[in-house]
C-alpha cells in the first residue's frame with residue numbers, strides 16, 4: 001500500500017513548497033482544487049492536473065475541491081458538467097461535500113465588484129472590445145488610458161448597477177480593474193473584470209446578464225473556499241500578480257497562493273479544448289468519447305484503465321519546463337497495467353480455416369485454459385476444440401523463411417492449450433488465394449506437451465469454427481500523422497491521419513467472450529488488449545483494441 005502510494009505520488013517542487021509552508025506554519029490545512037470550465041470533456045492534460053491536486057490533498061491529509069469555473073455561459077453546458085463529474089470519479093478521486101461552482105459565488109463577486117468601484121479600484125468603460133485591445137499596448141509599448149478611466153466613483157456605481165439590470169446590450173460596457181496601464185505585465189493593464197452577456201446560464205438561468213471574467217472569479221473562488229495552494233498551468237504565471245492584487249484589495253476570507261506547473265502535451269494528438277471541440281463539431285471523430293480522442297471518456301471507451309492514466313501522470317511528473325510526452329509512453333503504462341489485470345482470451349482477427357483430418361467431426365472437446373499466466377487466482381475457463389478451427393492467417397506461410405516458426409506445409413506447431421498439429425495440405429480458390437489448411441493432430445499432445453518430449457518452436461492461437469463468436473474489431477492509430485500537431489496552429493486539421501480507424505469484420509472469438517462486461521479489458525493472446533464497445537448489440541459484437549502488445553516505447557529507447 002505504502003509503495004503503491006509512492007508510485008502514484010512521487011515528489012515534485014510543489015510538494016516541496018507545501019512541506020515548507022507546513023513547517024513554517026504558514027497554513028493550517030492543505031486545500032487544493034481542480035477547477036474545470038464546463039465547456040468540453042476532460043482530456044489527458046486535465047488528468048495530470050486532477051492527479052496532482054487530489055494526490056497532494058490525499059498525501060497531506062487535506063482536501064481537494066471539484067469546482068466548476070462556470071463564469072462564461074456562452075459555451076457551457078450541463079452535458080459537460082455531468083461528464084466531468086463522471087470522469088473525475090472514474091479516475092478514482094472523491095471530493096466529498098466539496099463540489100462547488102463559481103456561479104454559487106455570483107452574489108459575492110458582484111458585491112466585491114461594487115467594493116472595487118467604491119474604493120476607486122474599478123471603472124465602467126464604454127470602449128469596445130477592439131478598442132480596449134488597441135489601447136492595451138504591447139510587450140514593448142505601454143498601454144493607453146481609456147477616456148472613461150477618469151469616471152467618477154458615483155457614476156461608475158450607477159452605470160455598473162444599470163449594467164446588472166440589463167439596461168445595455170452585450171459588449172456596450174465593461175467593468176475594468178483600475179491598476180496600471182503602463183505595467184510591464186499586460187495582465188495588469190486594467191483587465192476587464194465584468195462583461196455584459198445576455199445569455200442563459202446552465203445554473204443561474206436568467207438571473208444575471210453580467211458575468212465576471214475568469215480572472216476576476218478564479219482567485220476569489222479559491223479565497224472563498226479556503227484553498228491554500230492554487231495550482232495552475234504556466235500560462236497563468238503572468239496573471240499571478242493580478243490574482244494577488246484582487247486578493248489584496250478585497251475583503252476575502254483567506255489568502256491562497258498560486259503555483260504554476262507545465263501543461264501536458266502529447267505526441268500525435270492535441271490537448272486543447274478548443275481544438276478537440278473542432279474535431280467533434282466538424283465530425284472528424286465520432287464524438288467526445290471517440291476511442292481515438294485523448295479525452296478521459298475516449299480512453300475509457302477504448303479500454304484504458306484509470307490506474308494506467310494515474311500511473312502515467314505520476315511517471316511524467318510535475319515540472320516547470322514545458323515538454324511533450326510520448327503517446328508510446330502512455331501505451332507502455334497501459335500495457336504495464338493491463339498485463340497484470342487483464343484476463344487472457346483467444347481471438348482470431350484475420351481467420352484462416354484449418355480442418356484437422358484425423359479429428360472426429362461432431363466432437364466438441366472442452367479444453368482447460370488459464371485465465372492469467374501468472375495469477376492462479378484468476379482461475380480457468382473451458383475452450384471448445386473441434387475438427388474445424390480458425391487460426392490467424394499470418395500464422396501460416398506457404399514458403400516460410402528461416403526465422404518463421406509457425407505453421408507451414410509439413411511443419412508442426414502447438415495450438416495454445418490444445419494439441420500439436422502438422423499441416424499436410426493447402427487449399428486455394430481459383431484465384432490462388434489460400435482458403436483452407438488441412439492438418440493432422442497428435443492426440444498425445446493434449447494440453448500442449450508431447451508425451452515423447454519432442455518440442456515445437458511455435459505456439460499459435462485458434463478458435464473453433466462452429467463454437468466461436470463473430471465480432472467486429474476496431475483498430476485505432478494516431479489521430480494525427482504529425483508528431484506535434486499542436487505546432488501547426490490552426491492548420492492542425494490538415495494533419496489528421498486518414499487511417500486512424502481500421503475496422504475488421506468477421507473476427508472470430510472464443511465463446512467465453514460473450515460474458516465480457518462493457519468496461520472490462522482483456523488480452524487477446526498474441527494480439528493486444530481489447531474491450532467491448534458501447535456500439536455492441538446482441539447480434540453484433542464490437543471490440544476496440546485498447547493497445548497492441550508490441551512495445552514501441554522501450555524499443556525506441558533502446559535503439560536510440
Ligand code: ATP
Nearest residue numbers: 035036037045046048049232233263264271272273
Ligand atoms: P484548454 O486550454 O484545453 O482549453 P483549459 O485550461 O482552458 O484547457 P480548464 O477547464 O480551464 O481548461 O482546465 C481546468 C484545469 O486543468 C486548469 O487548472 C488547467 O490548468 C488544467 N489543465 C488544462 N489543460 C492542461 C494540460 N494540458 N496539462 C495540465 N493541466 C491542464
Ligand code: MG
Nearest residue numbers: 036037069214
Ligand atoms: Mg481554462
